[in-house]
Amino acid sequence: MSKRTMTLNLTDAEMGVLEGLCAKKDLSKIGVIRQALRLYQMVDVRLERGDKLFFEDDKTKDKSEVMML
Amino acid sequence: MTAYQVHLFDAAAGAMVEADLHxxxxxxxxxxxxxxxxPAVQAYMKRLVDNGIGPADTAWPQSWHxxxxxxxxxxxxxxxxTGYSVVCRDVTQGMMRLxxxxxxxxxxxQAxxxxxxxxxxxxxxxxxREPYADAPIYRLVGPVLMHAAITRSVDEGFKGRVGLHSLPQAIPFYERCGFTNLGTRPDEYEGKLPYFESTPGAAEAYLKGELK
Known part of the structure; x- marks a missing residue:
């Protein structure tokens, strides 16, 4: 699989979040960004199909819709 | 697409043969x-019916649909x-979606x-390898695909962690793979399919061939 290289400039806050996720998820920076892109695309495709995105509280089963307009 | 050379066991020849993992x-x-x-699945189910076996029987192929x-x-x-497939002698022998x-x-x-x-x-x-099926032509297709799933997990930086819900007929296979059975949940697959997961240690053992 061929790969292409790009430079990514992040703010201190963005880099802080990225590094925090790397530590929490035990992933490299590119690993986190790759997962984020996969999930972002999946959400976008599902929303375009007309699906809705919800978070559900595992205990109470309360659902809150994530509004993406 | 990338193809990797793998080996299957040709039961009739009693020898390993080359195959491609795509x-x-x-x-x-x-x-x-x-x-x-x-057509082969249909013929097998016809054989089951002829032997008095129906969809409610445990021998009925659970992936038939x-x-x-x-x-x-x-x-x-x-x-x-993504998907993976195993091809031997120009015929697809197994497939996996990840x-x-x-x-x-x-x-x-690792929660x-x-x-x-x-x-x-x-x-x-x-x-x-089912009770009413003919002897398998190729063996090791499932293990080759599981090897691919674990390797992909390592390549992604997931340390070999792999999860799946198993059809009841496949439970012994995933147990042999060294996966941990976390059981069923009523809100998943009608509570019928147990969830299995590998740890980095189990994955490493599998890749080293320590588990069969």
Whole structure:
């Protein structure tokens, strides 16, 4: 699989979040960004199909819709 | 597409044979499924019926209704899903669909970590080891695909973590793979399919061939 290289400039806050996720998820920076892109695309495709995105509280089963307009 | 050389066991010849592991499920695989797998499954189910075995029996193939073309159409173009296939002598011998992004590990030791989730894994019906089936033509198709799933997990930085829900007929296979059985949940697959997960240690043992 061929790969292409790009430079990514992040703010201190963005880099802080990225590094925090790397530590929490035990992933490299590119690993986190790759997962984020996969999930972002999946959400976008599902929303375009007309699906809705919800978070559900595992205990109470309360659902809150994530509004993406 | 990349092809990797792997080896299957040719039962008739009693010897290992070369095969290709492809990091995709292409149209060729779907044609093989449609025109070779499906008729073979139908013939096998006819044999079961002739022996008094019906859909409620444990011997009934639990993946008989899987529509691989539909399953691949569901995820076409999505970065978070991919497929693998095993081809030997120009015929598809097994297929697997993976979810790389939307599932998280459940074992206490790795809860919340990313993993490779096996959506579906199936071997061609002439390779099944089932009571009423003919002797399998090729063995090791399932292990080759599981090796690919674990290797992908390592390559993704997931340390070999793999998760899946198993059909009841496949439970002994995943136990042999060294996966931990976390049991069923009533809100998943009608509480019928147990969830299995590998740890980095189990994955390493599998890749080293310590588990069969």
């Amino acid at each position: 990091d995709e499920i292409a149209e060729k695989q779907l044609i093989d499924w449609q025109f070779q797998w499906r 899987w529509d691989w073309r539909g399953k691949m159409n569901e995820v076409r173009g999505l970065l978070g899903h 979810d790389l992004a939307s599932r998280r590990a459940r074992l206490d030791s 919340g970590q990313d993993l490779v989730y096996v959506d579906y894994l199936e071997v061609a019906p002439w390779n099944w």
